[in-house]
Amino acid sequence: MFKEGDNLKNNRIFLSPPHMSGDEINYVIDAFDSNWIAPLGPHVDAFEKEVADYVNTKGALALSSGTAALHLALKLVGVKEEDVVFCSSLTFVGSANPILYLGAIPVFIDSELESWNMCPKSLKKAFVSMENKGQLPKAVIITNLYGQSADMDPLVNICKSYNVPIIEDAAESLGATYKNKASGTFGKFGVFSFNGNKIITTSGGGMLISDDVEALDKARFFATQSRDPAIHYEHSSIGYNYRLSNILAAIGRAQLNVIEKRIQERRNIYLKYYQELSNIKGITFMPEIKYGFSTRWLTTLTLDEKVTGIQSKNIINTLLLKHNIEVRPVWKPMHLQPLFKQCEFFSNEEKNVSEHLFANGICLPSGSNLTAEEQTHVISCFLNTMPNSGM
Structure with a gap:
């Protein structure tokens, strides 16, 4: 019997692949x-x-x-x-x-x-x-x-x-x-x-x-x-x-020539993720800054392990290895890189924000050519990886 996502299991869903216009x-x-x-x-x-x-x-x-x-x-x-x-x-x-x-x-x-x-x-x-x-x-x-x-x-x-x-x-x-x-x-x-x-x-x-x-x-x-x-x-x-x-x-x-279309497509992808995942306790999406307009090049979120019961790295590894979905952590801060270990770092007064985002952040597949079926599959796999959705 056919199940949703069966035809996607052997096809990798990439984080942000090229999208040609044809022209x-x-x-x-x-x-x-x-x-x-x-x-x-x-x-x-x-x-x-x-x-x-x-x-x-x-x-x-x-x-x-x-x-x-x-x-x-x-x-x-x-x-x-x-x-x-x-x-x-x-x-x-x-x-x-x-x-x-x-x-x-x-x-x-x-x-x-x-x-x-x-x-x-x-x-x-x-x-x-x-x-x-x-x-x-x-x-x-x-x-x-x-x-x-x-x-x-x-x-x-x-x-x-x-x-x-x-x-x-x-x-x-x-x-x-x-x-x-x-x-x-x-x-x-x-x-x-x-x-x-x-x-x-x-x-x-x-x-x-x-x-x-x-x-x-x-x-x-x-x-x-x-x-x-x-x-x-x-x-x-x-x-x-x-x-x-x-x-x-x-x-x-x-x-x-098609950049405005690509921006709208990526914003629509973000909106779908937000609609399906933002009501889960412990998940916070990257905010759009006041007075700013984001292209949502990548849809990113953080996951509070204490609330969700799972570490972000476990979700990333499960989706990558089990479901062939390219989900990634956010950038590892430069001051944590071996190359720059001797360099000075000035942290945020409230908390070390960059380390917090790296430890808890997830980048979801966000390519402008991501299909509705592929995005639904990503969301389904993400939810199935969570111990409970907290909804």
Whole structure:
């Protein structure tokens, strides 16, 4: 006898797979027909302009990854060896690794429960402490997690009071807004990622954005091996091979055309999860910050073991191993990573929020191409894993 979910048992349900619109092939064919294959070309130029227009910034630079964009942003604000850089602790390692590329010293800042992003109180505490040591940071990297902007007003005000530039790691939040202003546009530089799991993808790639067009021109120079203007290959400074190819930019242009649809699809997926699971005692979904608009790139929640009777890691392991459903914990904070074990960390005054979220957080499959049947199956398996729903 057929049971719900039987036809899904052997097919993995992914966390956030790529979702093609179907029009990408036409853009790619155009790139082939024009013979603009690599390294650059008209689709790169157009993609940069279209992203800049979408987020209402003066310029954009298409690069090989969001990590490359962060590296160049840090270089542009003058970060050098032994400089201090503040960075969100609850993030992917790609936010912090570029600090090490430049020989600088990461100092990690806790999250707040209201947004899951950088805590203004923790940031202020870090500034006061480091100022007393005579080690004010050269930059602050604020990560906007899971499709949502941080509470930018207090963070911006704190950084302005110390005259320290902000680099916004908006890799996960293209399309999100804060007080109707696009995520990624509050700092000196903003960074987006087009990795395969993002809300739109070029398979791999990133974008550096800024209103400082001259700085972006300098970044463009660095990203093309710092080649001096000469008929021969002349290099007076270190450079990087960071530019996006014309083929990948062609894919990105087709993806950008459907981003608003993808955002709505992910918000609808979140709403279904919320409707089915939020009334279970001990489950709390990531809130949408006041004055903010989240893309709900990933639907995330926390689970109170004392109330539910089960640890989040047990649910994750059961769904992964037994049901072939890609459910993941939230990011492991950077200050807990072996790579950064010697780095300072400034925690939230109420509780260590980033460690709490890591210990209790769950990311559910949230791809915009998740079918209704697949989502119903995920919810059913999730509920069956709970000792009791508490409903």
